[in-house]
Each structure stands twice: as C-alpha cells, then as structure tokens.
Amino acid sequence: xxxxxxxxxxxxxxxxxxxxxxxxxxxxxxxxxxxxxxxxxxxxxxxxxxxxxxxxxxxxxxxxxxxxxxxxxxxxxxxxxxxxxxxxxxxxxxxxxxxxxxxxxxxxxxxxxxxxxxxxxxxxxxxxxxxxxxxxxxxxxxxxxxxxxxxxxxxxxxxxxxxxxxxxxxxxxxxxxxxxxxxxxxxxxxxxxxxxxxxxxxxxxxxxxxxxxxxxxxxxxxxxxxxxxxxxxxxxxxxxxxxxxxxxxxxxxxxxxxxxxxxx
Amino acid sequence: xxxxxxxxxxxxxxxxxxxxxxxxxxxxxxxxxxxxxxxxxxxxxxxxxxxxxxxxxxxxxxxxxxxxxxxxxxxxxxxxxxxxxxxxxxxxxxxxxxxxxxxxxxxxxxxxxxxxxxxxxxxxxxxxxxxxxxxxxxxxxxxxxxxxxxxxxxxxxxxxxxxxxxxxxxxxxxxxxxxxxxxxxxxxxxxxxxxxxxxxxxxxxxxxxxxxxxxxxxxxxxxxxxxxxxxxxxxxxxxxxxxxxxxxxxxxxxxxxxxxxxxx
Numbered sequence: 001x002x003x004x005x006x007x008x009x010x011x012x013x014x015x016x017x018x019x020x021x022x023x024x025x026x027x028x029x030x031x032x033x034x035x036x037x038x039x040x041x042x043x044x045x046x047x048x049x050x051x052x053x054x055x056x057x058x059x060x061x062x063x064x065x066x067x068x069x070x071x072x073x074x075x076x077x078x079x080x081x082x083x084x085x086x087x088x089x090x091x092x093x094x095x096x097x098x099x100x101x102x103x104x105x106x107x108x109x110x111x112x113x114x115x116x117x118x119x120x121x122x123x124x125x126x127x128x129x130x131x132x133x134x135x136x137x138x139x140x141x142x143x144x145x146x147x148x149x150x151x152x153x154x155x156x157x158x159x160x161x162x163x164x165x166x167x168x169x170x171x172x173x174x175x176x177x178x179x180x181x182x183x184x185x186x187x188x189x190x191x192x193x194x195x196x197x198x199x200x201x202x203x204x205x206x207x208x209x210x211x212x213x214x215x216x217x218x219x220x221x222x223x224x225x226x227x228x229x230x231x232x233x234x235x236x237x238x239x240x241x242x243x244x245x246x247x248x249x250x251x252x253x254x255x256x257x258x259x260x261x262x263x264x
Numbered sequence: 265x266x267x268x269x270x271x272x273x274x275x276x277x278x279x280x281x282x283x284x285x286x287x288x289x290x291x292x293x294x295x296x297x298x299x300x301x302x303x304x305x306x307x308x309x310x311x312x313x314x315x316x317x318x319x320x321x322x323x324x325x326x327x328x329x330x331x332x333x334x335x336x337x338x339x340x341x342x343x344x345x346x347x348x349x350x351x352x353x354x355x356x357x358x359x360x361x362x363x364x365x366x367x368x369x370x371x372x373x374x375x376x377x378x379x380x381x382x383x384x385x386x387x388x389x390x391x392x393x394x395x396x397x398x399x400x401x402x403x404x405x406x407x408x409x410x411x412x413x414x415x416x417x418x419x420x421x422x423x424x425x426x427x428x429x430x431x432x433x434x435x436x437x438x439x440x441x442x443x444x445x446x447x448x449x450x451x452x453x454x455x456x457x458x459x460x461x462x463x464x465x466x467x468x469x470x471x472x473x474x475x476x477x478x479x480x481x482x483x484x485x486x487x488x489x490x491x492x493x494x495x496x497x498x499x500x501x502x503x504x505x506x507x508x509x510x511x512x513x514x515x516x517x518x519x520x521x522x523x524x525x526x527x528x
Contacts, residue, residue, distance in 0.1 A: 166508060166515055173509045177484055200509070205517045206501075213480045213505040220441055220481035237470075241477040244430060245437045245464070251430055253469045 001219050001239050002041065004073045004094070005034030005230040006198065008064060010047015010056075019046060019056050027060060028067035035068045038240075038260040039230035041094060042068060044085065045075035053081040061085045073120075073227070079107050086115040094118040096227070097160060100125045100139040100146075109150035118156045119147065120194050123179060129162050131171070133178035136161050140183050144191055158194035158225055159183050165202035166210060173200075180221035197228040212238040219246060236260060265483050265503050266305065268337045268358070269298030269494040270462065272328060274311015274320075283310060283320050291324060292331035299332045302504075302524040303494035305358060306332060308349065309339035317345040325349045337384075337491070343371050350379040358382040360491070361424060364389045364403040364410075373414035382420040383411065384458050387443060393426050395435070397442035400425050404447050408455055422458035422489055423447050429466035430474060437464075444485035461492040461499075476502040483510060500524060 007030045010016045018026040031042055042064060046056040053076060061072060065088075074085040075096040082095055097120040098108035105121075112119045121143035123129075123136035130136050140159045147157045161179035164172045176195075184190045195218060201210035212235045215226060219242040229235060240259035243249045249259065271294045274280045282290040295306055306328060310320040317340060325336060329352075338349040339360040346359055361384040362372035369385075376383045385407035387393075387400035394400050404423045411421045425443035428436045440459075448454045459482060465474035476499045479490060483506040493499060504523035507513045513523065 170508070170511050170515050173511050177510075204515075206505075206520070209501055209505050210509070213502050214509055216477045216480040217484035217506060217509060220484040237473055238477050241470075241473050242481060244434070245474070245478055245481060246441075247434050247437050251434050251468075256470070 001215070001223055001243060002225040003039045003230045003236065003239065004041040004043050004096075004194070004225055004227045005030075005037075005039030006043050006227045007034055007229070007231070008042055008060065009045040009075070010050055011045070012047075016047050016049060019050060019060065022059065024063035024066070027063050031064045031067040034230040035070050036260075037230040037233070038236045038262075039070065041071050041073045041225070043073045043075045043096065043227050045096075046081065053078045054084045057081040057085040058088055061088050065090055075227075079104075079111070082108075083111055086111060086117060089115070092116045092118070094120065094158070096120045097122050098143075100142040105143070105146045109146055109152060112152050112156070113150050118158065119152070120158045120160050121147070121191075123159060123161050129164070129172075131175070133161075133175045133182060136175065136179040137182045137186070140179070140191070141186055144186050147191070148187075154187050154191050155189045157191040159191050160194050160196065163195055163197075163200045163214070165204070166200055166214075167202075167204050177217060177221045180218060180223055184222045192224040193222060194225040194227070195223060197226040208232060208234060211235055215239055216242045219243065265479070265487055265507060266489040267303045267494045267500065267503065268305040268307050268360075268458070268489055268491045269294075269301075269303030270307050270491045271298055271493070271495065272306055272324065273309040273339070274314055275309070276311075280311050280313060283314060283324065286323065288327035288330070291327050295328045295331040298494040299334050300524075301494040301497070302500045302526075303334065305335050305337045305489070307337045307339050307360065307491050309360075310345065317342045318348045321345040321349040322352055325352050329354055339491075343368075343375070346372075347375055350375060350381060353379070356380045356382070358384065358422070360384045361386050362407075364406040369407070369410045373410055373416060376416050376420070377414045382422065383416070384422045384424050385411070385455075387423060387425050393428070393436075395439070397425075397439045397446060400439065400443040401446045401450070404443070404455070405450055408450050411455070412451075418451050418455050419453045421455040423455050424458050424460065427459055427461075427464045427478070429468070430464055430478075431466075431468050441481060441485045444482060444487055448486045456488040457486060458489040458491070459487060461490040472496060472498060475499055479503055480506045483507065 073094040201207040337358040465471040504520040
C-alpha cells in the first residue's frame with residue numbers, strides 16, 4: 001500500500017498561513033518530511049478558506065515540486081483549481097477525486113486523459129454514500145466504465161469505497177472491507193483502491209490505533225493506497241508489516257526501514 | 265475475536281518448573297493474569313519435556329480451574345492426556361487440535377462428542393501443510409464433514425488454516441487470508457476459525473508488531489479465535505479495535521477496556 005501524505009492541506013493552520021503569506025517554507029518542510037517518512041505521493045489541498053483556489057493550487061504545486069520529486073495528488077472539489085495544478089505539474093499526477101456523477105466524471109476523466117493523470121473515483125453518486133457494499137460496487141463499476149470510455153488505463157483509476165467515522169457510521173466498516181474485495185473482481189486488470197484513512201477515526205479518542213488497525217484490515221482486503229499521515233511512525237511500520245504479510249514486499253529483518261526509504 | 269491465552273505451556277520455563285515441582289502458584293498467577301488481560305479461554309499445554317503427560321495435564325487442569333472460571337483449551341498431540349484433562353474439566357472445554365487424518369479425527373471427534381467439547385481442526389493432512397488456499401479448504405471440508413458425522417455442531421469446530429513464520433513461509437500469508445474467507449462459505453452455519461498467532465513472527469526481530477498486524481488482517485478475513493499472548497496490551501487493544509471496525513462490538517470511547525473486562 002502506498003501512502004499519499006495528507007499534510008499539505010489548508011485545513012492545517014500552518015499550511016493555511018503559508019498559502020496566505022506565500023511562504024514556501026512550511027510547505028517544503030512537510031514535503032521533505034513526508035517523503036522521508038515513507039509517502040509515495042503528496043496530497044495537495046488548498047483548504048476551505050482560500051478565496052482564489054486556482055492560484056493557490058498552482059502556487060502550492062510549484063513550491064512543493066521544488067522540495068520533492070515524488071508525484072502529487074491534487075485534492076479539490078474545484079476542478080478549475082485541479083486543472084491549474086495539473087498544468088504546472090512536472091510529472092504525471094493524481095486527481096483527488098471524482099464521484100460517480102456523469103458531468104463530474106466527464107470533466108475529470110477528460111482532464112485525466114489530457115494530462116496523463118491517475119484518478120481517485122469515489123463510490124458515491126447523486127444520493128451520497130450508499131449503505132451497503134453492493135451499491136458501492138455498482139457505483140465503482142460506473143467509474144470503471146467511464147474511465148475506460150475516456151481511454152484511461154483501468155489501473156490508473158483508484159476507487160475509494162468511502163470510510164465513515166467508526167463512532168457514527170460503524171455499520172459501514174464491514175461494507176467497506178467487502179467493497180475493497182469486490183472491486184478487485186470488476187475488471188482485468190482491476191482498478192486500484194484508495195481510502196481517506198483518517199476519516200475512520202474522526203471524533204474518537206484513540207485515533208492512531210484505529211487508523212493503523214483499519215489500515216492493516218484494508219490491506220488484507222486489497223487496499224492499494226491511502227491518504228494518511230506519513231509521519232505517524234507506527235502507522236508506517238504497520239503498513240510495511242502488512243505488505244510483508246501479504247507477500248508484496250520481501251521479508252528481511254529491516255523491512256520497515258526498507259519500506260520507508262524506497263523512494264529516496 | 266477471542267483470545268486463547270497461550271501462557272500456561274510447559275515450553276515456558278516457569279510452567280515447566282511448576283509442573284515438575286507440583287507448585288500451583290505460577291500456573292494460577294498466569295491463569296488470573298490472562299483472564300484479567302482479556303483472554304476468553306486458557307490454553308493448557310504440558311510442554312515437550314514431561315514424562316507423564318496424562319497426570320501432568322490432569323494436574324494443570326485442576327489447579328488452573330481453582331484460579332479461573334473461563335473455559336480451557338487442552339493442547340496436546342497426546343490424546344490420552346487430552347482425555348484425562350477433559351475428565352476433570354468442570355465446564356465444556358476446547359480440544360487443540362486434530363489434523364484432517366481419519367484415525368485422529370475418529371479419536372478426537374469421539375472424545376469431543378462424549379465431553380461436549382469444541383475442537384480446533386488443522387488444515388493439514390498426512391502430507392503436512394499444503395501450499396495453497398484451495399488444498400487447505402479441501403482439508404477443512406473433511407474436518408467439517410467428520411465433525412458433522414459425529415453429531416458435533418459445526419460451530420463447535422474451529423478450523424486453523426495454519427500460519428507459518430513470515431521469514432521462511434512468506435508465500436503462505438495470502439493463502440491463509442484466503443482460506444479464512446473461504447472457510448466461512450463451507451457450511452451454514454459455517455465452522456469457526458482459529459489460528460496460532462505467534463507462529464507468524466517466530467524467528468523475527470519485531471515480533472509484537474507482526475503479531476498484532478497479522479491479527480487485524482485475519483480478523484478482517486473472519487478469524488474467530490487465536491492462541492495468543494493475552495498479556496500483550498497492544499495486541500489486545502488491536503483486537504478490540506478490529507472488532508469495533510468489523511461492527512462486532514459497539515463503539516464507545518472505552519471500547520478496549522470493555523473488551524478486556526467482558527469476562528470478569
């Protein structure tokens with residue numbers, strides 16, 4: 001499983017301030033720190049409070065790229081901002097995200113084809129997040145079909161089954177695991193899967209153990225990527241361990257270190 | 265998932281000494297400690313070095329029962345020792361274990377029917393542990409069919425898919441996960457599943473993180489019980505977390521504490 005480092009996000013005060021003051025330093029520090037901790041991608045999100053999201057995204061992408069060479073995951077519901085970011089990306093990026101809603105899929109998959117980008121597709125439609133695995137998988141199939149129709153390789157699509165906080169949406173847990181498994185049966189090659197990991201523990205007291213236990217369980221169900229805290233050392237060690245137990249990385253005594261430094 | 269506390273085992277020096285000297289104290293201390301830590305069963309194993317396994321098992325069962333009321337899991341390849349233990353058990357116990365080999369199944373399922381005992385059945389036959397999930401599931405089916413033939417309820421049977429140490433048998437990992445899933449499709453009600461958790465990390469440096477990550481992954485695949493270290497607090501917290509994420513226990517902020525104290 002690949003970690004998409006979640007920290008360059010305007011929801012965090014230091015990043016919001018950096019965007020406001022056009023100060024690249026905090027952004028670049030987090031870029032380096034997450035890369036060294038084991039992130040394979042860096043999520044880039046201007047946050048909710050920015051007035052001009054287009055120029056903020058462009059700036060964030062540019063300053064991040066000065067500090068790190070790992071691929072970026074442009075995270076916004078404002079597709080103009082994502083497009084502005086893609087235009088300045090030096091390497092192919094990931095778009096985070098598109099729901100299974102026709103006009104949004106049209107906009108995002110058209111961009112993805114143009115910029116050779118990967119896409120995170122959300123298992124939700126006009127009516128929000130479904131309760132059961134079957135409905136999530138049906139929406140995933142719509143994403144797969146659209147992705148294919150726009151000429152994008154299916155394994156450039158990451159389906160997010162959408163985890164809800166376990167203190168309010170506990171019944172969704174087993175549905176998310178089942179969705180992850182079934183997505184791998186949708187096509188050959190199958191789409192990849194991604195998840196916003198920290199959602200599962202929103203509002204709980206023991207966030208870290210919930211995050212890392214959920215990560216291990218999702219990996220057992222075939223999860224390929226997660227937007228997560230790359231600087232949570234126990235989480236990264238758990239992911240490295242789960243990869244070894246899935247026989248995805250070769251065991252050696254220092255497998256956790258190998259996982260963390262594979263991009264460097 | 266239920267923890268079968270692994271500590272009353274003659275492989276540990278203090279227990280071997282206690283058996284030799286007929287000193288109930290170390291045994292009873294471990295019985296209480298494991299029960300308080302969250303064990304649902306206590307594994308009872310006289311160990312390899314005992315000359316008279318029958319009388320050692322009988323003694324271990326008797327002194328353990330003086331200290332704890334949770335059910336026992338009698339663990340031996342010597343079925344005379346298991347039978348002697350069953351005769352003095354005050355409550356129905358679990359037999360650990362029987363492979364899918366006809367004469368051994370006959371002996372063990374006959375005992376289980378007589379003493380109303382649960383049984384751990386190993387997914388291995390005359391030729392040892394199979395490499396793939398399909399062969400493990402075929403052996404599981406033999407165990408299910410035999411269990412049924414002896415009139416034992418199928419959900420009194422726990423199938424162990426047999427995990428090998430990840431540093432030597434790494435390719436078995438995904439096969440174990442797949443076996444756990446498929447076992448749940450064998451019958452209705454399905455058999456339960458159990459695993460010797462600590463096996464996975466034998467000979468590795470980072471045993472605890474491997475054990476608890478493997479536990480979380482197995483629970484995502486439907487694992488019901490594990491012979492494990494109930495006094496590993498991080499492991500117990502991980503199991504409690506995984507149960508909440510599987511929607512098996514209701515979330516509350518103190519869910520880990522609730523899990524640990526549910527027997528008390």
